[in-house]
Amino acid sequence: MLSIEEALQTLLSAAQPVTNPEWLPLALAQGRILATPLISRVSVPPLDNSAMDGYAVRCAEWAEDRLYPISQRIPAGHIGAELAPASVARIFTGAPVPLGADAIVMQEDCVAAGEQIRIVRRPRLGEHIRRAGEDFTEGQTLLSAGTRLGPAQLGLAAAAGAAILQVTRPLKVAVFFTGDELKAPGEALGPGQIYNSNRATLTALLHQIGCHVIDLGDVPDTLTATVSALEQAAACADIIVTSGGVSVGEEDHVKTALTQLGRLDMWKVAMKPGKPLAFGRIGATDFLGLPGNPVSAFVVFCLFARPFLQARMGMTPKALTAFTLTSGFAKPTPGNRREFMRARIENGQVILYPNQSSGALSSLAWAEGLVDIPADTPIKHGDLVQYIPFASLLS
Ligand code: AMP
Ligand code: MG
Numbered sequence: 001m002l003s004i005e006e007a008l009q010t011l012l013s014a015a016q017p018v019t020n021p022e023w024l025p026l027a028l029a030q031g032r033i034l035a036t037p038l039i040s041r042v043s044v045p046p047l048d049n050s051a052m053d054g055y056a057v058r059c060a061e062w063a064e065d066r067l068y069p070i071s072q073r074i075p076a077g078h079i080g081a082e083l084a085p086a087s088v089a090r091i092f093t094g095a096p097v098p099l100g101a102d103a104i105v106m107q108e109d110c111v112a113a114g115e116q117i118r119i120v121r122r123p124r125l126g127e128h129i130r131r132a133g134e135d136f137t138e139g140q141t142l143l144s145a146g147t148r149l150g151p152a153q154l155g156l157a158a159a160a161g162a163a164i165l166q167v168t169r170p171l172k173v174a175v176f177f178t179g180d181e182l183k184a185p186g187e188a189l190g191p192g193q194i195y196n197s198n199r200a201t202l203t204a205l206l207h208q209i210g211c212h213v214i215d216l217g218d219v220p221d222t223l224t225a226t227v228s229a230l231e232q233a234a235a236c237a238d239i240i241v242t243s244g245g246v247s248v249g250e251e252d253h254v255k256t257a258l259t260q261l262g263r264l265d266m267w268k269v270a271m272k273p274g275k276p277l278a279f280g281r282i283g284a285t286d287f288l289g290l291p292g293n294p295v296s297a298f299v300v301f302c303l304f305a306r307p308f309l310q311a312r313m314g315m316t317p318k319a320l321t322a323f324t325l326t327s328g329f330a331k332p333t334p335g336n337r338r339e340f341m342r343a344r345i346e347n348g349q350v351i352l353y354p355n356q357s358s359g360a361l362s363s364l365a366w367a368e369g370l371v372d373i374p375a376d377t378p379i380k381h382g383d384l385v386q387y388i389p390f391a392s393l394l395s
Helices: 004-013 151-159 198-208 223-236 254-261 294-312 361-366 390-394
Strands: 022-025 054-057 068-074 088-091 103-106 110-113 116-119 141-143 164-167 172-178 212-219 239-243 263-268 276-282 285-290 323-327 338-346 349-352 369-373 384-389
Touching: 004 276, 004 294, 054 068, 054 116, 141 151, 172 198, 172 223, 198 212, 198 239, 198 294, 212 223, 223 239, 223 254, 223 276, 223 285, 239 294, 254 263, 254 276, 254 285, 285 294, 294 338, 294 361, 294 390, 338 361, 338 384, 369 390, 384 390
Parallel strands: 068 088, 172 212, 172 239, 239 285, 323 349
Antiparallel strands: 022 164, 054 088, 054 103, 068 116, 110 116, 263 276, 276 285, 323 384, 338 349, 338 369, 369 384
């Protein structure tokens, strides 16, 4: 059996990033991966400016009972004149500091006396002034290629003067779901049938990481149907992701079909849930076969498919973030494989969903993360455990 790290390493080293990037306006670039670094066209702030509503002053002129005339008013977006000696300038947040001023006094530290003001506290040199270029400077590389664009990165690009960004094209992922027992929700169930839940889960997971999903639907458990679905998928997609049919039962045809059309590696990964992982290729199209059990499919997707797809999209995949927390549960009997249990945090402790079956979707919907339990390790109440929030698995 392979360790998770070994399997992931092999997957990532086979991931060829997509070529032919495209230019998009910021409003359409959310979730996309930057193809070329973002280099700023401007310095931000462009000029020294006020961090407060208040008065621009010369520190050396300060005395406790001195009265200052207000020689000018400088709102944001306007350049003031040089500060007249023995005066202050009324100034607003974001407005450029006038020549000659060396501090901003916040208005709360001033008292009005008719047309003049008194400053009740000695100003410090440079106080409440945001310096030109202190955020970033013209020509600075702000984001490297491979960065995923979220709200903050798009805001940064706008602040740097970029109206369009060069991003990698979305991956085309063909999906299908094997199993004679599968029915679409909304249809009536016959005896022995179940609703296809992997379709909903995997489609949502793929959309979340920015893939373009080509849904080829349910595929019966026959070799002919499986071969035909794989051929269609390979003709239209960068990657094929399937669920089910990759175990060793005689109803599992994915393995045979793939070996006929291309090549396939079947890996046994030392983890629970989700031991089998199928990785292969038909022509230029990669293939990832997830287990059929809904929880296994989800966990295997998060641990393997997600980083693989991200690497294919040109993104630098991030390592999983785990937090060390106190266990609010006991698991006296250790397993012989590394185990990912559905968990959440309550009162600062990690607690488990009672049903940890790899078929129990209720556990996933309840959970907010996974607790990562090493093989051969019994857990007592109060032990330290590694908790991986879904937020880090799904970003
Ligand atoms: P398999 O990997 O095909 O042997 O399936 C393992 C288990 O997962 C079986 O109980 C299947 O009924 C179930 N399963 C397979 N595919 C799906 C699906 N798309 N949605 C819900 N359950 C599934
Ligand atoms: Mg099956």
